Amino acid sequence: MHRWSGNDVTAVPEELEELRNWQSRLRAQFPIVTGNPELVYLDSAATAQKPQVVLDAAWTYLTTSNANAGRATYPWANRTTALVEHARDRIKEFLHDPAPTRSSTHFTSGTTEGLRTIPRDWLPSYLADGDEIVIPEADHQANIAPWLEAQQLLDRQGVRIRILRMPYQAGSGDYDHRDLAELVGPRTRFVAATHVHHVYGADMNIHRVRRAVGPEAVICLDAAQSVGHLPVSVTDLDVDFVVFSGHKALALPGTGAVWARQARGPAFRPGGWSGTPNTVGIASLTTALDWLDAVGLGRIERWTVALTARLTEGLRHLDAYEVLGCQTSLAADSTVQRRRGIVAFRHREITSGDLGFILFSHGFMVRSDSHCQGSAGEKTGSVRVSLHLHNTPDEIDRLLSVLRTLQ
Numbered sequence: 001m002h003r004w005s006g007n008d009v010t011a012v013p014e015e016l017e018e019l020r021n022w023q024s025r026l027r028a029q030f031p032i033v034t035g036n037p038e039l040v041y042l043d044s045a046a047t048a049q050k051p052q053v054v055l056d057a058a059w060t061y062l063t064t065s066n067a068n069a070g071r072a073t074y075p076w077a078n079r080t081t082a083l084v085e086h087a088r089d090r091i092k093e094f095l096h097d098p099a100p101t102r103s104s105t106h107f108t109s110g111t112t113e114g115l116r117t118i119p120r121d122w123l124p125s126y127l128a129d130g131d132e133i134v135i136p137e138a139d140h141q142a143n144i145a146p147w148l149e150a151q152q153l154l155d156r157q158g159v160r161i162r163i164l165r166m167p168y169q170a171g172s173g174d175y176d177h178r179d180l181a182e183l184v185g186p187r188t189r190f191v192a193a194t195h196v197h198h199v200y201g202a203d204m205n206i207h208r209v210r211r212a213v214g215p216e217a218v219i220c221l222d223a224a225q226s227v228g229h230l231p232v233s234v235t236d237l238d239v240d241f242v243v244f245s246g247h248k249a250l251a252l253p254g255t256g257a258v259w260a261r262q263a264r265g266p267a268f269r270p271g272g273w274s275g276t277p278n279t280v281g282i283a284s285l286t287t288a289l290d291w292l293d294a295v296g297l298g299r300i301e302r303w304t305v306a307l308t309a310r311l312t313e314g315l316r317h318l319d320a321y322e323v324l325g326c327q328t329s330l331a332a333d334s335t336v337q338r339r340r341g342i343v344a345f346r347h348r349e350i351t352s353g354d355l356g357f358i359l360f361s362h363g364f365m366v367r368s369d370s371h372c373q374g375s376a377g378e379k380t381g382s383v384r385v386s387l388h389l390h391n392t393p394d395e396i397d398r399l400l401s402v403l404r405t406l407q
């Protein structure tokens with residue numbers, strides 16, 4: 001593979017060159033991107049832009065079949081019911097859940113709501129007094145707060161559970177899997193993990209988490225930053241829950257799902273009457289997953305990882321910036337160069353809030369603040385650049401050139 005050398009940030013490595021035609025055809029399918037050539041969207045980790053097929057799916061559903069699901073028997077209602085049922089199967093297939101397995105899929109408004117349903121509706125029936133759970137305190141708050149609340153809830157019922165903090169290396173933005181293996185014991189029954197970190201873009205290596213915690217513990221995966229960005233296989237990862245946001249995977253806002261396997265614990269049955277589902281969102285989600293599979297998640301991953309490497313390589317030569325989660329090494333062959341489409345950095349003198357405004361004055365839309373990170377994470381704000389397949393090497397180069405002028 002092509003290796004970066006020296007200050008050569010304008011060269012296009014083979015990876016990007018090979019995928020360039022494929023990518024430009026796909027970029028042209030994002031109306032908000034092509035309609036705003038002066039702007040560069042670099043905030044896909046917050047929510048993703050939508051390709052035309054997804055917009056069409058929403059329009060078609062609303063103009064041909066809009067009705068409630070599972071309630072009536074006229075054709076629009078039947079079509080809507082079938083659409084919702086099909087979406088459940090489609091999610092299983094998308095996550096490489098080999099049918100028929102004892103698994104289920106539940107729709108939510110996003111990862112936050114999905115992660116909340118598990119401690120509310122499942123964890124209390126699984127844990128016993130004295131059990132331990134592992135939580136990732138350097139990750140997104142959405143994957144921390146629900147587990148702390150669950151501890152309090154169980155406590156009130158006289159069930160005391162211990163919370164273990166996932167060991168984490170600030171130097172690489174990665175979990176410390178060796179320390180994790182030392183930390184866990186026979187009473188560790190549940191692990192809240194994250195697939196790709198929302199600030200560092202680091203792949204948390206779920207295989208190593210599984211090896212560290214053993215074959216019996218339930219692993220719940222926050223896949224908000226991986227579903228729609230790279231192949232996610234529940235079979236390969238050997239996880240028990242996958243929670244994701246459809247809106248970060250190119251579907252409409254207000255979409256998401258919990259996939260639950262029922263092998264290591266009781267069945268997951270979200271309680272309560274959930275009312276009318278977000279049918280148009282679900283229609284858009286099925287189409288988004290179809291589109292992503294057709295486009296190829298492996299190629300999307302290769303493209304965004306190569307673009308991210310281009311950005312970190314460029315930043316490596318700009319002394320005024322500190323890249324988060326890799327104080328130790330930004331060398332071209334270090335693992336931090338394999339970030340999954342997300343890079344956070346700060347200027348040593350300009351505040352991140354100001355940097356966000358300055359970048360927007362040049363047309364770049366980035367996220368700038370503390371990124372909802374848990375207490376073990378960064379204490380100071382930063383600018384986060386997050387990519388999807390519509391982004392281009394040229395956009396990265398233009399960003400780097402603005403950052404260079406701010407040195």
Ligand SMILES: Cc1ncc(COP(=O)(O)O)c(C=O)c1O
Pocket residue numbers: 045046109110111112113140142143194196197198222224225245256
């Ligand atoms: C890792 C991670 N988990 C959870 C969430 C929350 O997702 P949502 O706002 O869609 O509920 C995010 C959002 O950025 C995230 O990055």
